Amino acid sequence: MAKTITGGAIPARRLKSSRRPAAFHEPVVARYRDSDVRRDFRADAASANPEVYELLEAEGYKYTIRVPANRILQARIGYLLKRPVNRPPIKVRRCYASFSYQAASWTMPRHVVAKLEWHPGKLYPRVCFIVTNLSRPERGECAITTGGVRPHGE
Numbered sequence: 001m002a003k004t005i006t007g008g009a010i011p012a013r014r015l016k017s018s019r020r021p022a023a024f025h026e027p028v029v030a031r032y033r034d035s036d037v038r039r040d041f042r043a044d045a046a047s048a049n050p051e052v053y054e055l056l057e058a059e060g061y062k063y064t065i066r067v068p069a070n071r072i073l074q075a076r077i078g079y080l081l082k083r084p085v086n087r088p089p090i091k092v093r094r095c096y097a098s099f100s101y102q103a104a105s106w107t108m109p110r111h112v113v114a115k116l117e118w119h120p121g122k123l124y125p126r127v128c129f130i131v132t133n134l135s136r137p138e139r140g141e142c143a144i145t146t147g148g149v150r151p152h153g154e
Contacts, residue, residue, distance in 0.1 A: 022052045022055045063132060064130050080095050084118060
């Protein structure tokens with residue numbers, strides 16, 4: 001038996017035979033379908049699939065899902081990938097970029113946030129791309145952090 005993120009169990013045979021990427025998330029989405037709570041979804045690059053995005057959008061979830069870097073995404077933030085001039089930083093320098101992007105397998109453009117971190121003593125930055133349907137952080141909204149998503153203002 002495999003554990004889900006909400007503590008339920010999905011039989012291993014079902015996980016192994018599942019060919020649809022959203023099949024793993026459907027039981028969790030169904031569990032909260034009729035509840036009157038705010039529904040946020042955070043996932044790593046393993047869940048970066050158009051079928052998952054469409055499922056979450058249809059159910060009214062707010063999501064942040066990490067997407068693997070590719071040459072097109074890297075080109076969109078090329079201006080941020082140049083090494084900063086002056087002395088090396090003592091603290092981590094962070095840069096963000098926000099843009100609309102449509103992958104070949106997506107049915108519509110989606111909002112992508114790129115986060116770059118220049119660490120002291122490192123030659124290249126750490127880069128993270130996140131696809132999201134969140135708007136700009138407002139009171140009660142979520143902000144994207146290194147550890148994932150956290151309530152804005154914390």
